[in-house]
Amino acid sequence: MKNGAMLPLRLDDVSFAAGGRAIIEGISLEIAAGPSTIILGANGAGKSVLMRLMHGLLAPTSGRVEWSAREHPGAPRKQAMVFQRSVLLRRSAQANVAYALKLAGVGEPQRGVQVREALESVGLAHLAHRPARVLSGGEQQRLALARAWALHPEVLFLDEPTASLDPTATREIETVIRAFDAAGTKIVMATHNLGQARRLGDEIVFLDRGRLVERAPVGEFFSKPQSAQAAAFIKGELPWT
Amino acid sequence: MDLIRRLLLLAVLAAALPAAAQEKFIVVASTTSTEQSGLFGHILPAFQNKTGIQVRVVALGTGQALDLARRGDADVVFVHARSAEEKFLAEGHGVKRFAVMYNDFVLIGPKSDPAKVAGGRDILEALRKIKSVAAPFVSRGDKSGTHIAELDLWKLAGIDIAKEKGPWYKDTGQGMGPALNTASAMNAYILADRGTWISFKNRGELGIAVEGDKRLFNQYGVMLVNPDKHPNVKKDLGQAFVDWVISPEGQKAIGEYKIGGEQLFFPNAGTPGA
Amino acid sequence: MTEALATALALLAALDPKLIEIVLLSLRVSLSAVGIAALLGFPLGAAIAVGRFPGRKTLIVFLNALMGLPPVVVGLLVYLLLSRAGPLGALGILFTPSAMVIAQTVLILPIIAALSRQAIEDAWREYEEQLRSLGANRIGAALTLLWDTRFSLLTTVLAGFGRAAAEVGAVIIVGGNIDGVTRVMTTTIALETSKGDLPLALGLGIILITIIIAVNAAAYMTKELAQRRYG
Numbered sequence: 001m002k003n004g005a006m007l008p009l010r011l012d013d014v015s016f017a018a019g020g021r022a023i024i025e026g027i028s029l030e031i032a033a034g035p036s037t038i039i040l041g042a043n044g045a046g047k048s049v050l051m052r053l054m055h056g057l058l059a060p061t062s063g064r065v066e067w068s069a070r071e072h073p074g075a076p077r078k079q080a081m082v083f084q085r086s087v088l089l090r091r092s093a094q095a096n097v098a099y100a101l102k103l104a105g106v107g108e109p110q111r112g113v114q115v116r117e118a119l120e121s122v123g124l125a126h127l128a129h130r131p132a133r134v135l136s137g138g139e140q141q142r143l144a145l146a147r148a149w150a151l152h153p154e155v156l157f158l159d160e161p162t163a164s165l166d167p168t169a170t171r172e173i174e175t176v177i178r179a180f181d182a183a184g185t186k187i188v189m190a191t192h193n194l195g196q197a198r199r200l201g202d203e204i205v206f207l208d209r210g211r212l213v214e215r216a217p218v219g220e221f222f223s224k225p226q227s228a229q230a231a232a233f234i235k236g237e238l239p240w241t
Numbered sequence: 242m243d244l245i246r247r248l249l250l251l252a253v254l255a256a257a258l259p260a261a262a263q264e265k266f267i268v269v270a271s272t273t274s275t276e277q278s279g280l281f282g283h284i285l286p287a288f289q290n291k292t293g294i295q296v297r298v299v300a301l302g303t304g305q306a307l308d309l310a311r312r313g314d315a316d317v318v319f320v321h322a323r324s325a326e327e328k329f330l331a332e333g334h335g336v337k338r339f340a341v342m343y344n345d346f347v348l349i350g351p352k353s354d355p356a357k358v359a360g361g362r363d364i365l366e367a368l369r370k371i372k373s374v375a376a377p378f379v380s381r382g383d384k385s386g387t388h389i390a391e392l393d394l395w396k397l398a399g400i401d402i403a404k405e406k407g408p409w410y411k412d413t414g415q416g417m418g419p420a421l422n423t424a425s426a427m428n429a430y431i432l433a434d435r436g437t438w439i440s441f442k443n444r445g446e447l448g449i450a451v452e453g454d455k456r457l458f459n460q461y462g463v464m465l466v467n468p469d470k471h472p473n474v475k476k477d478l479g480q481a482f483v484d485w486v487i488s489p490e491g492q493k494a495i496g497e498y499k500i501g502g503e504q505l506f507f508p509n510a511g512t513p514g515a
Numbered sequence: 516m517t518e519a520l521a522t523a524l525a526l527l528a529a530l531d532p533k534l535i536e537i538v539l540l541s542l543r544v545s546l547s548a549v550g551i552a553a554l555l556g557f558p559l560g561a562a563i564a565v566g567r568f569p570g571r572k573t574l575i576v577f578l579n580a581l582m583g584l585p586p587v588v589v590g591l592l593v594y595l596l597l598s599r600a601g602p603l604g605a606l607g608i609l610f611t612p613s614a615m616v617i618a619q620t621v622l623i624l625p626i627i628a629a630l631s632r633q634a635i636e637d638a639w640r641e642y643e644e645q646l647r648s649l650g651a652n653r654i655g656a657a658l659t660l661l662w663d664t665r666f667s668l669l670t671t672v673l674a675g676f677g678r679a680a681a682e683v684g685a686v687i688i689v690g691g692n693i694d695g696v697t698r699v700m701t702t703t704i705a706l707e708t709s710k711g712d713l714p715l716a717l718g719l720g721i722i723l724i725t726i727i728i729a730v731n732a733a734a735y736m737t738k739e740l741a742q743r744r745y746g
Contacts, residue, residue, distance in 0.1 A: 077648075086645065087645040099659075100649050103651055131745045298694065312600035313604070314598050314599050314600070442713070473599055
């Protein structure tokens, strides 16, 4: 374990309720460095809320979310998140990436170098000067990935990043994610798409109605699901989505 | 972005800065009727040419003009309401009152003349007739010199207008011009100063009904605001204006002002009792 | 009406120097007021939009209500402030264009603050998660949003300019409608109307409306072009 490493991340009996409804109930799990983790579940299972609890955008109503190292406010973030629909600023693609680096305190000329690298890593270097908001959906998600990855975070959270994209764009995004995974970034991704989970995941964390029901390496999960809910979920989904 | 913001701030401050303070100027509080007559437009350039002092006229009703000076916001007052001016002096706000000029009021009325007063020379008789037929009459109702003069005339005619008015008496609370507009729209009688009437363009069916009665004369006075009470008053510049206006030169300029060939104001500085 | 149109065109064609002076002063006063109000109002609106503090909702209601401040009341209040008898009398700026700028700034500051608050709060709803994820603090987020919502803010500025250029109640009290010094379009229209010179007043009115339309058109086109570029 590297000194100052954020992982492992521990969730200790975490619950989250909003508007009188329990959305996450009593989840305990440990996310370690290494294998890419897929948070799998049906719509409404609580995947997005769990992602936000882990990333720190939401505070649990009970229980604890604990990283192995503390993040200091103002210091560059060691974990980043890509949302289903990314919000990009009304500036050029490269300016969006530069914005994230500026927030992290990266100055010139270092910043320009890192911006270029990040854009190249997602194949958007040729669109660097294009206004971000006129890019296609797939290009915008790739830009969001570039922005998130520009600081080489230890953990990259992805909340259903391809749910709004067509199959071609989806494949482009998955290629990028695989590359980041290979480069050593811990991937934690939420999806309801079985095919994607199989393609990208090393381990599956399965949620059903706010509870953690099953956790297994990807091969085992799909061939021998232990819980009734997981089995039903796998059968219910068409295998080629 | 920061640079743009700083430039904007500078530009805006520069635009908002007070006009070059090198210019010598005084603020004279006067009345709307005097200003609208165009007199100041005629005589002030002569004064400025001679002394280099710019005169900034703030035109309000007589009461407001004097109140403005009471707050120290004017250097000189130039109004036409003797009793109000004397009160102003008695309160210590003015240094000394000088008579400057007089003009006269005229009774304006519709051509249809429901009160049958047109062509008369007796204003009091005319007012009595107007009341007796309840012909529409517009009053300025704004504490102005004209308004005070109107109230005094009703009193002289033996009418307690506050008690005896009816729906025919329209108390508008407006300046001379707007009141004339109202009278024109209603075909009503109205007491107006000759100067405003001559320059008034929206006459409709109105014309002069009664004029020339000695009781219709309107005396103007000028006073320097008391620098002892209001230290910010531009004493020397203000005094220069007062002196000029009652000097032969200023008096001549006043007398020379004409509209449509007609003299509006009659200089009478130095006349005892004016 | 045709006489008014003819008068207006004749004035413009002759490039009457008095008219030019009045128009330039009107623009100078109202644009300065808009500039200052934007400098103060945008940060204020942004701060309220992203901030969370007790009494915030009350403040928003109050700010929205202030948008309807009657100009003549603002004029009176600023007059009392700047009068020699008042607290800021020593500045000696009553009856100068500076006083008019101040009065109009006070008048339109609530408009700019309230409208920008609304625009930025709407944007904050969209951007909050992402900006917090990237590690922006509230102040940084507010500044970022100010720039990102710049097209909506342009409309806000226009609303403020329209209100300022069109009002007469405030500037006539604090400016005194002094010939050659503090006479602007609206106060001249008021004066000419009260003198009964309605065609001239109407002519000036047409010129004023044309200026406001021109400013709005220019801003609209800028906004359209820019939005097409930046999305």
